[in-house]
Every structure is written in C-alpha cells, then in structure tokens.
Amino acid sequence: MTRQGDAGLRDSGDLRLRRAVIESADALYYAHGFRAVGMDALRQHAGVSLKLIYRLFPSKESIVLAVLDYRHQIWAGEVTAAVERAESPRERLLAIYDYLAGWFRAENFRGCVFINAFGELATESPAVAAKAAEHKRDFRNYMDQLAIDAGFSAELGDQLMLLAEGAQVTAAITGDVSMAMKARRAAEMLLSFEETRPTASSAGGVGAPGSHGG
Amino acid sequence: MTRQGDAGLRDSGDLRLRRAVIESADALYYAHGFRAVGMDALRQHAGVSLKLIYRLFPSKESIVLAVLDYRHQIWAGEVTAAVERAESPRERLLAIYDYLAGWFRAENFRGCVFINAFGELATESPAVAAKAAEHKRDFRNYMDQLAIDAGFSAELGDQLMLLAEGAQVTAAITGDVSMAMKARRAAEMLLSFEETRPTASSAGGVGAPGSHGG
DNA sequence: CAGTCCGGAGAACGTTCGTTCTCCACTCCT
C-alpha cells in the first residue's frame, strides 16, 4: 500500500543508493521546498548521476513520496522514543510537547514537512495529499491510543493532537519557539480537567486518575 | 505598512480593476495553489488583459501579496463579526470555533491560505513569509485581547489560538470537519479550568467565573 | 477628418525544470 516508486531495483547496492538519494532529497526539500529544488541540485547534493537517479525512481514525484515515507518513519520513531522515556502515563501524554520544543529549536526548523508538502503540492499531486492525510491520521490515532492507554478518552487524544498541530504551524510561521510549552500547559489543563471528571469512554485506564492533579 | 504593489495607479477605474484582479486571483490561487495558476489563467478568469494586469501590478508576487492582504481583511472581518454576534464573554471566546466549523464545511475549503502560502512560497519569497507571520501574529494578538477582555489570561488566548490553528490544519489535510467542534470542546475545558483557578494576569474579569461549568 | 493614445489578443523571449539522450571512459567476463 505505502510502497511507491520501487520499480526497477536490481540489487542491494541500489537500496543503498536509494537511501542516499532519499536522505539528500529530504534535506534539500525540507530546507528549500519541493519545487525549489530541481533534479540537478539533487544530483549534485547526493553525488549521484541523473541517469542513476532515474533508474532508482521513475519520477521526481516518486522521490517526494519516498521522502515523505522516510520523514514519517523518523517522526514516528522519535515521537515514540520520547514517549517511551516518559515515566508516568500522564507524562507519556505530555512527552510530545517536549519533543516539539526540542525540534522547534533546531536551527533548520521549518515546520512540519507534511503540512508544507500539502500546501505546496496537494493540488497537483493527489498522492502527496494522500500521504499527508495518512500521516496526520496516523498521528491522531497514536495520540488517541496514548490517551486511552492512560485512562482518558480518545477525544482527549484528539485535543492534544490539535494542540500539537497548532504549535507546529504557529512555531514554523511566526518563529515563536514557546508555542510548544504553551501547548503543553494547555494539555496539562485538559488532562487535569478530565481527571476530575472522567468521561464515559475513559473508564478503566492504566493509571488511577485523580491522584496528582495539583 | 501593509500597502503593497500599488505603484503606477492612475485613476479610480484602476482601483476597480485592481479589485477584480485580486478577487479572481484569490479564487484561483486558493483553489489550485499559487504556482499552479499562471498569469494566463488569471487573465482569462479575470477578463483583464495581461498588459493591464502588469500596469496594475509590477509582478506576480505583488499580486500574491495583495491577495494575502485581501484574505486577511476578509478573515478579520468575518471573525470579528462572528465574535460580535456572541452574547457572553465566554461565548465570544468560543465563537471562533463555530466560525471555523462553518468554514470547514464550505465546498471549496482547502485550509488556511496563509499556511498554504507559507508552505508553497516562504522559501522563495521572504515577503510572503512575512505576510503569513504577520497574519498569524495578528490572530494571536486578537485572541489574547479577547481572553483578557473576558477576564482570562493572555496565555489562555494563546492556547485557544493553538487549538484553532490545529483545527484548520487538520481539517484541511484530513478533511475531517469535526475538528472545529473538538477544538471548541477543548477550549471550553480550558475556560472552565481557568475560571476555577484564576491566574495572576486574569484578575478582574467581566463575567463571574465558576457559574456554569457543569 | 487626421492623428494620437489606449488597450486587447496573443506572439515572443528568456529562463527554469523534468526527463531523455549522447558520448565516452571504465569494468568485468570469457
């Protein structure tokens, strides 16, 4: 389903080259935008000839889709790692905002690549639009599950997701890094609120609610 | 400060033509993206010759900036109108989400034009990036003031803004219209939370807090 | 009515881009 553009590969060396192209493309596309980076710039940055790039990928669009897959895996890996490091169910729900805070401070931070790709390419590439939607739905489901696992409602997961998305957009456009912590404080309030008034769908969770809501 | 690209106008007829071009450009750019719509498509849709367009605007970028100004005014007008219609200070803070819910349902909804413009053009046009940042900062300041006027903290205004931004992005990308109401319910919780625990910066509010948090 | 200006239609120009093709040096297998 999510496999794209891997027609014509021949051996494992091609896989290594593919990865090199994708990593170069990822860096360039994220820094300058998808359309601003031509195939020639990609060739130069990746150190791979145009002919070879076109043996590995049938078109630029397939490279873009591969980069989005790559970014999704990186995002999912880093987010889950940050969540795993958290020690309480409550902190697991809040870990995303600390992760965002660190990301926003990266010198090359330029927002969520899926949001940018959607704005840049969605009208001309339904496949890119679908990938962005898939990514956002995946993140939403992840937050929902996290909320449920912590004894909250799935709706609370949606709300935490909205705060994270808003922080990403606002930080990217205005450059205001503090949005991650503002979102975190809002999330803390939502957690405290639901802890004191459990909803129907958040019955028997993992941690006993209402024990630390200062 | 916000005036852009109005060099070379000659009479009030030019102003009417300018408006016609901007409205056409707005519709086309929003529907298909800025780069996907060429000057020829704009000429055809606006019914104005290329020569005249280039007498009214020095470049395509100046048209884009004019469209962003135009959209900002429409947004600000509609949002303030929705807020004015609300009857309580609390409802004034929540009016934005009802406005978003109606907007999301529009058949041509494709997300926030400033977010899309940022993703599409920010790396190549600092002026566009600045306009997007200006728009988002303006919205943030508006929500902050609304919160303060209702007796809440400015930080709560920031949080409501983040929810609204997250709803816009998520609704645009996933097509899930319910995000407006999810954001609204989150906002209601944040309001109730701060009503029961007033912060230092939200002292003497308008409405008596704690009267309707069922 | 003659001349001047204005504007419409669209060709033209220069650039950029994605994609393909050419040329050639190099390698590997028999």
Added chain:
DNA sequence: AGGAGTGGAGAACGAACGTTCTCCGGACTG
C-alpha cells in the same frame, strides 16, 4: 585481449512560466 554492459558528465528537448513586445482596431481631441 576484446566486447558487451554500466555509469558519469552534461547536452538536448519539450513544456511551462513570468514578463515584455508587436500588431492592430477603436476612441477621443484638434
């Protein structure tokens, strides 16, 4: 050693775009 295949460098090609220019008809002024 010789020949088929591989891949690098970059030219070539066709399309699209922003911008400018040409041609021409029509309107207004003396």
